[in-house]
Amino acid sequence: MNGLLRDWARGDDERERETAALAHGYGLAAGSVVASLAELGRIACADDGRTTSYGVLRLLAGTEPETVLTALTRWLRDTRRPRRDLALLTVLRAVTTRTSHLWGLCEVPELEPYAAWPLATAVLAAHPECAPRLAELLRAALTWARSAGAAEDALVGWIRRAAGDERQLTVLCGFLPRLAQDGDEPLDAAAATRIREVLEAL
Numbered sequence: 205m206n207g208l209l210r211d212w213a214r215g216d217d218e219r220e221r222e223t224a225a226l227a228h229g230y231g232l233a234a235g236s237v238v239a240s241l242a243e244l245g246r247i248a249c250a251d252d253g254r255t256t257s258y259g260v261l262r263l264l265a266g267t268e269p270e271t272v273l274t275a276l277t278r279w280l281r282d283t284r285r286p287r288r289d290l291a292l293l294t295v296l297r298a299v300t301t302r303t304s305h306l307w308g309l310c311e312v313p314e315l316e317p318y319a320a321w322p323l324a325t326a327v328l329a330a331h332p333e334c335a336p337r338l339a340e341l342l343r344a345a346l347t348w349a350r351s352a353g354a355a356e357d358a359l360v361g362w363i364r365r366a367a368g369d370e371r372q373l374t375v376l377c378g379f380l381p382r383l384a385q386d387g388d389e390p391l392d393a394a395a396a397t398r399i400r401e402v403l404e405a406l
Contacts, residue, residue: 221247221251221255222251222255224243224247225244225247225251225255225256225258225259226255226258226259227259228240228241228243228244228247228259228263229258229259229260229261229262229263230262237263237266237267237268237271237272238271238275240259240263241260241263241271241272241275244256244259244260244263244290245275245279245287245290248286248287248289248290249284249286249287251286253286253289253290253293254293256290257290257293257294257297258297260272260275260276260290260294261294261297261298261301261306261323262306264294264298264323264327265303265306265312265315265323265326265327266311266312267311267312269327269331269334270331270333270334270337273334273337273338273341274337276290276291276294276295276337276341277291277337277340277341279291280292280340280341280344291341291344292341292344292345292348292351292355295324295338295341295342295345296345296351296354296355296358297323298322298323298324298327298338299322299323299324299342299358299359299361299362300322300358300361300362301322301323302319302320302321302322302323303315303318303319303320303321303322303323303326304319304320306323314330314331315327315330317329318330321369321372322362322365324338324362325362325366325372325375325376328375328376328378328379329371329375335379335382336382338379339379339382339383342355342359342383343383345358346359346383362376363376363380
C-alpha cells in the first residue's frame with residue numbers, strides 16, 4: 205500500500221494525488237507522522253493546498269501536534285512557495301475548522317472535551333506547549349502580504365466565536381499576547397487595531 209500511495213503522490217493524476225494526500229492525514233500511511241508530512245510537502249508542489257492542507261490539518265489533530273507544527277514552521281522558511289503556502293493555509297484552517305469536522309479522532313481522547321472548538325483552540329487547550337510555534341505561524345500569516353487579509357479575518361472570527369464560551373475565551377486570551385510579544389516583526393497596524401477593537405467589544 206505504501207508503494208501505491210507513493211506512486212499516486214508523485215504521479216500526474218490529480219485525483220490520485222488527492223487520495224494520497226487524504227490518506228497521509230491518518231499518519232500511518234507512510235509509517236510515521238514525519239514520513240507522511242514529507243509526502244504531503246512533496247504533493248504540495250503540485251497542489252493548490254486545499255487537499256494537502258486538510259491532510260496536514262488532520263495530522264495536527266492527531267497524536268503528534270508538535271511534530272506537525274515543527275514541520276509547518278520549517279515549510280514557512282522553505283524557498284519553495286508551495287510549501288510556504290501550505291504552512292500558511294494549514295494554520296488558517298486550524299483557526300477556522302471545528303475539531304469535530306475532522307474524521308477518526310478516537311485515537312486522541314485529549315481533544316474530545318474540545319470537539320466543538322476550532323482545532324487551534326483545542327490544540328492549545330490540550331497541548332499548551334504548542335503555543336509558541338502556533339503563535340509564530342499565525343504571526344507570519346498576519347504579517348505576510350499575501351495572507352494578511354485572510355489571516356486577519358480568520359483571527360477576528362476566532363475571537364468572536366470564543367466570546368460565547370468562557371473556557372475558550374480563557375485559552376485564547378492566554379494565547380493572544382504571544383502574537384504581540386513573540387517574533388521580530390510588529391503586527392500590521394490595521395490588523396492590530398481591528399483585533400484590539402474586537403477584544404474591547406467582548
